[in-house]
Amino acid sequence: MNWSASTFFRRLTESNRFAAEHGYKFSEVSGLEGFHGALGKALNTKAFVCVSDTSAGAMEINNAPHTQRVKEIFMARRHAAADDKARNEAMDNMRELFRQFMTVLLQEKIRLDEKSIYIDPRITFKEIDKYFFMDCACAYFQIAVRTDTDLRFNPSEWTDGFQC
Numbered sequence: 001m002n003w004s005a006s007t008f009f010r011r012l013t014e015s016n017r018f019a020a021e022h023g024y025k026f027s028e029v030s031g032l033e034g035f036h037g038a039l040g041k042a043l044n045t046k047a048f049v050c051v052s053d054t055s056a057g058a059m060e061i062n063n064a065p066h067t068q069r070v071k072e073i074f075m076a077r078r079h080a081a082a083d084d085k086a087r088n089e090a091m092d093n094m095r096e097l098f099r100q101f102m103t104v105l106l107q108e109k110i111r112l113d114e115k116s117i118y119i120d121p122r123i124t125f126k127e128i129d130k131y132f133f134m135d136c137a138c139a140y141f142q143i144a145v146r147t148d149t150d151l152r153f154n155p156s157e158w159t160d161g162f163q164c
Helices: 005-015 017-021 031-041 084-113
Strands: 024-029 047-060 066-078 117-119 126-128 136-148
Touching (some): 005 017, 005 024, 005 047, 005 066, 017 084, 031 047, 031 136, 047 084, 084 117, 084 136
Parallel strands (some): 024 047
Antiparallel strands (some): 047 066, 066 136, 117 136, 126 136
């Protein structure tokens, strides 16, 4: 697969006016634990977009074999301590940035389809429990990317005499 979620979302974060106006910074992390660690290390950062450098994967061995990779994109926005109204405003802010990102991802999906790289059209925005990180609203979404995979048996990949 030759589509980089990190490159794509870094470019979106750095080019989006709403993200700039609201102080979003891009970072790469390793999964949910890495995201939590990044929040703790960057206490002076107001808002984050983080892409995990890990992915979940699967391979389907059916009439149209393909490989799928799922990338996680985390978002966070700091808010006033113990203030549910401020937390809701932070969530609304992240939802708007998510919406704007999806307007570009829709165009990217069309472009990638032409290269036989397919983005799953269902992308769900999920809020993370308010106790995950104090005074910070957090959410994530996942992008599933699928490519066709050649699963034809190739005898040269096996030792002499191997039979399937």
